[in-house]
Amino acid sequence: MKVTMEQLQAFLDEQFPQGAAFGTLYELGDGSAEMMLDVDETHLRPGGTVSGPVMMGLADVTLYAALLSKIGLVPLAVTTNLNINFLRKPVANQPIWARATMLKVGKTMAVGEVFIYSRGVEEPVAHSTMTYSMPPQR
Amino acid sequence: MKVTMEQLQAFLDEQFPQGAAFGTLYELGDGSAEMMLDVDETHLRPGGTVSGPVMMGLADVTLYAALLSKIGLVPLAVTTNLNINFLRKPVANQPIWARATMLKVGKTMAVGEVFIYSRGVEEPVAHSTMTYSMPPQR
């Protein structure tokens, strides 16, 4: 693993200076990561469900953390494709969390998948795959 | 067209009560819509680029508007799949806008595509397709 959890959390805090709105890292493996997001009013859609963009944002940052565990704190990887399936309605006002796993970390491209869960729903509420374009010279 | 631009704007204001953060509708056709979003600091990522979730959020609401132009102000359509390709870097601190077109509006499913542009970049900065699950009885 090319980075510790503390180093990565500090790096994310610096990269996302708007506050902890992107979620909190609570597990980091070699090519995997888990983050949690406390859902507040600004994350909700009518009917009380967590909005899609909020889930996509959490998926994005969690997979980014999983990628950095493999390549180190290189700030130049760029998301080029994101696909997400919304599977079940999350519970309003309950935290959501994401489990991200890299499927491939290549020289020019990295791919991973993310499951998103909502407290109070046993099965995943969303599943996403993402592709990153990697900086040419690492 | 099942709804006017004014009716739709009022409906979106009501559905997204957090303010105009979701963008402003400025064109509505029969199965198409255009919306613009003024990018501010909270939408940026390090390096000054507009964040992916902000573009996904704009794509989502614009295609939702295009869908409602076909089915009327029915608040029950749910995004089930979103795919997005990020093509070019948007210009920081410049507005982004989205042009959405429905490809199919069926009884149980609707599909559409969205191009996202950034002021100062001639070609699209992102392209997204989305699927909606439709309420059973309309």
Next chain:
Amino acid sequence: MKVTMEQLQAFLDEQFPQGAAFGTLYELGDGSAEMMLDVDETHLRPGGTVSGPVMMGLADVTLYAALLSKIGLVPLAVTTNLNINFLRKPVANQPIWARATMLKVGKTMAVGEVFIYSRGVEEPVAHSTMTYSMPPQR
């Protein structure tokens, strides 16, 4: 499980009468399935790699088998969305196999994911997610 492996194999043979070109079922769980495909010359692309459409075809039929294990031999589920990431080059002239798992089986929609492997490559060569639209009255 709503169907045995023998029943499902017979059903697939009937549905795909062009011969075993779609692969052979060798494992069936409650919401999961594994199939193998012997790669021959007609499946190859220049450079000796297994073609994308061949992998997509195997992913499609394997996830269909996984779905039928949950809903029984209902021939009316239709693929509405397929997303696939090609991760690594398969070995030419070696079998490929697919492991499919349902992520959701709902009333109107089902979603699942498939990993594709190539004999001689340790990690997956492709990963796919798919959505099915379900027949209205089951």
Next chain:
Amino acid sequence: MKVTMEQLQAFLDEQFPQGAAFGTLYELGDGSAEMMLDVDETHLRPGGTVSGPVMMGLADVTLYAALLSKIGLVPLAVTTNLNINFLRKPVANQPIWARATMLKVGKTMAVGEVFIYSRGVEEPVAHSTMTYSMPPQR
């Protein structure tokens, strides 16, 4: 345009030596292409519909042609992501055709979209987006 229609057709014939099963090129622009495929029994699924893998295969080769119109006859571009939405049921035993347009042709990555039509159905039967990884040194 870096290649004529005749040069590209000859190149595809060579790349896909299994016969014309991949379709026939009938229009080529600067970053766009159209191909047609005569549907026969082997392309059908029960119920008489054209199978998904057949449509994906045609989408793949047509967008490849559109890409080659921009970069010349370089055989090393590789599909890394394909997303397809199946919109309507094609007519059995009728030709299908594909209109492909590049959305971006960059140094390391190219992205395009494809609409698929079926003779006898006015609106598109499928829509696909694809990403290619480009050979490092062109």
